[in-house]
Amino acid sequence: MHRLVSGTAQFQFMIDQMTEDLESYLKSRRERVDSVLRALLPASRTKPATIHEAMRYSMFRGGKRLRPILCLAAAEACGGELNLALPPAAALECIHTYSLIHDDLPCMDDDDLRRGNPTSHRKYGEGIAVLAGDALLTVAFEILAETLSTRRYELRDYVSELAVASGSRHLIGGQVLDLENEGQKKQVSTEMLKTIHQSKTAALLRSSCRLGAMTANAAPRKLSAVGDFGFDLGLAFQVIDDILDVTQSSGKLGKSSGKDQAAGKATYPALFGLKGARAEAGRLTERAHRALKPLGKKASKRLHEIADCLLDRNY
Amino acid sequence: MHRLVSGTAQFQFMIDQMTEDLESYLKSRRERVDSVLRALLPASRTKPATIHEAMRYSMFRGGKRLRPILCLAAAEACGGELNLALPPAAALECIHTYSLIHDDLPCMDDDDLRRGNPTSHRKYGEGIAVLAGDALLTVAFEILAETLSTRRYELRDYVSELAVASGSRHLIGGQVLDLENEGQKKQVSTEMLKTIHQSKTAALLRSSCRLGAMTANAAPRKLSAVGDFGFDLGLAFQVIDDILDVTQSSGKLGKSSGKDQAAGKATYPALFGLKGARAEAGRLTERAHRALKPLGKKASKRLHEIADCLLDRNY
Numbered sequence: 001m002h003r004l005v006s007g008t009a010q011f012q013f014m015i016d017q018m019t020e021d022l023e024s025y026l027k028s029r030r031e032r033v034d035s036v037l038r039a040l041l042p043a044s045r046t047k048p049a050t051i052h053e054a055m056r057y058s059m060f061r062g063g064k065r066l067r068p069i070l071c072l073a074a075a076e077a078c079g080g081e082l083n084l085a086l087p088p089a090a091a092l093e094c095i096h097t098y099s100l101i102h103d104d105l106p107c108m109d110d111d112d113l114r115r116g117n118p119t120s121h122r123k124y125g126e127g128i129a130v131l132a133g134d135a136l137l138t139v140a141f142e143i144l145a146e147t148l149s150t151r152r153y154e155l156r157d158y159v160s161e162l163a164v165a166s167g168s169r170h171l172i173g174g175q176v177l178d179l180e181n182e183g184q185k186k187q188v189s190t191e192m193l194k195t196i197h198q199s200k201t202a203a204l205l206r207s208s209c210r211l212g213a214m215t216a217n218a219a220p221r222k223l224s225a226v227g228d229f230g231f232d233l234g235l236a237f238q239v240i241d242d243i244l245d246v247t248q249s250s251g252k253l254g255k256s257s258g259k260d261q262a263a264g265k266a267t268y269p270a271l272f273g274l275k276g277a278r279a280e281a282g283r284l285t286e287r288a289h290r291a292l293k294p295l296g297k298k299a300s301k302r303l304h305e306i307a308d309c310l311l312d313r314n315y
Numbered sequence: 316m317h318r319l320v321s322g323t324a325q326f327q328f329m330i331d332q333m334t335e336d337l338e339s340y341l342k343s344r345r346e347r348v349d350s351v352l353r354a355l356l357p358a359s360r361t362k363p364a365t366i367h368e369a370m371r372y373s374m375f376r377g378g379k380r381l382r383p384i385l386c387l388a389a390a391e392a393c394g395g396e397l398n399l400a401l402p403p404a405a406a407l408e409c410i411h412t413y414s415l416i417h418d419d420l421p422c423m424d425d426d427d428l429r430r431g432n433p434t435s436h437r438k439y440g441e442g443i444a445v446l447a448g449d450a451l452l453t454v455a456f457e458i459l460a461e462t463l464s465t466r467r468y469e470l471r472d473y474v475s476e477l478a479v480a481s482g483s484r485h486l487i488g489g490q491v492l493d494l495e496n497e498g499q500k501k502q503v504s505t506e507m508l509k510t511i512h513q514s515k516t517a518a519l520l521r522s523s524c525r526l527g528a529m530t531a532n533a534a535p536r537k538l539s540a541v542g543d544f545g546f547d548l549g550l551a552f553q554v555i556d557d558i559l560d561v562t563q564s565s566g567k568l569g570k571s572s573g574k575d576q577a578a579g580k581a582t583y584p585a586l587f588g589l590k591g592a593r594a595e596a597g598r599l600t601e602r603a604h605r606a607l608k609p610l611g612k613k614a615s616k617r618l619h620e621i622a623d624c625l626l627d628r629n630y
């Protein structure tokens with residue numbers, strides 16, 4: 001009887017897997033991550049209330065949750081359990097949101113709109129925006145510390161993975177290069193543009209996939225594979241971001257569009273034209289697909305779907 | 316022969332301990348921490364160079380290294396090894412330095428001088444200053460991840476201890492309250508002033524001592540004791556800071572003095588007068604001394620000395 005029940009449950013699970021389309025998959029993963037974030041971020045009324053309101057304001061007004069979804073999907077692709085990947089998934093979104101708050105500051109990109117709402121400093125003032133970013137960066141590691149060790153990976157590996165990807169040599173370093181190259185009279189080289197994209201976006205997307213795979217105790221070959229996938233996907237993602245900045249309205253994007261051009265920023269469309277940029281995004285997505293080979297087709301189905309979906313996105 | 320040599324070495328060690336005065340003790344611990352920081356922070360020429368220069372600029376121009384020294388001294392007081400406490404000690408200084416960089420920003424306390432030099436944003440501009448702070452906060456956790464587990468404590472405990480003390484409910488929360496109460500027409504209450512001091516200073520000094528004790532595998536009773544010591548010491552430290560802001564020159568302090576008064580900030584001298592503030596600092600230091608009782612007099616000698624030294628400081 002026991003076997004029958006669990007057999008039926010498993011069969012039902014397989015049906016669910018087959019019929020569940022990508023949209024509902026993404027929605028269900030977003031909801032899981034959001035419910036963890038809602039539970040783990042201090043409540044808005046926790047004193048001092050301003051900072052906790054500001055943290056939640058930036059966290060819970062929109063956002064695709066791409067990094068957490070990649071983390072969860074990579075864990076699942078490596079045969080891991082969704083639940084075990086939730087702490088790094090939530091931590092990744094804290095890092096991403098903090099970086100948006102700080103990048104939007106007047107002393108950086110000076111943006112008024114983010115995820116369809118006034119940016120943190122427009123809503124709470126610059127001081128609180130800086131501190132809300134700091135607090136999300138800090139809580140990311142507090143949340144990450146909840147991740148359980150596997151046979152191959154322990155907390156030290158998770159912390160080091162996230163800290164390096166979001167530190168001065170990658171995420172923060174990319175923003176430094178962006179700042180330094182903005183509005184320069186000299187045309188930014190293709191190489192520099194690639195370095196900026198690698199640092200600002202690709203490195204954290206690589207780590208998103210790797211952290212998920214680590215919670216699944218992935219063998220080194222699979223860990224590398226999902227990491228490479230995430231990296232190429234990150235490059236493609238950023239090229240598409242550049243394209244959308246030119247072709248879409250602010251309302252559609254939920255952030256100010258056309259800003260890159262106005263700021264004289266180096267972008268793929270500026271260097272290669274829209275057609276050239278689209279071709280490059282396609283090439284990078286193809287490379288991402290190929291990277292997944294060691295995982296097998298069936299296991300990596302969702303990751304493939306996510307890559308295609310990001311290539312076709314219009315917001 | 317082997318026994319004789321090691322016996323002699325131990326005897327020499329005891330002599331060194333007895334004759335080494337506090338000043339040389341502090342100097343040697345500062346040097347140990349600095350050499351770890353020099354080794355673990357990315358080199359100034361690491362690309363992008365600006366951010367790594369800015370991180371090192373704020374880190375290596377002065378600073379008492381109080382938090383790392385407390386961490387090391389607490390480890391030694393609990394019978395631990397100095398070397399094992401170096402990673403959290405270095406991480407604590409990264410957290411402290413990042414918080415100074417961000418607190419000095421124009422949108423916060425707007426300070427020009429820190430540790431006797433131009434503040435980070437005066438030297439590198441606001442954007443880089445924000446990012447240098449972010450990078451030091453991030454690298455703190457990368458460094459902390461090097462801490463070895465003991466029988467009682469593991470990395471999860473260390474990360475959680477540091478993240479909570481430096482997060483939105485303590486260090487960052489204190490800066491929020493400071494911002495919100497600055498220049499208010501209404502006199503700030505004694506209770507609010509205490510809350511600000513607890514959050515901004517005492518919580519991280521408590522964690523400095525606790526992290527050191529944890530690397531020494533301290534029993535819960537001793538861990539609590541050094542934590543209470545650090546907390547009271549932190550409160551005393553902040554009262555003395557308020558006093559020095561009134562009585563000392565900027566040159567002596569290495570930061571702008573008289574700023575609290577000018578900004579209409581709540582301080583102990585403003586609420587209780589200089590004499591009252593000095594008495595309060597003495598009371599808090601006494602309480603810190605008493606907290607150390609469970610450690611025994613001999614083991615906690617250095618911690619007692621540090622407390623007395625901080626009470627008498629004039630910079």
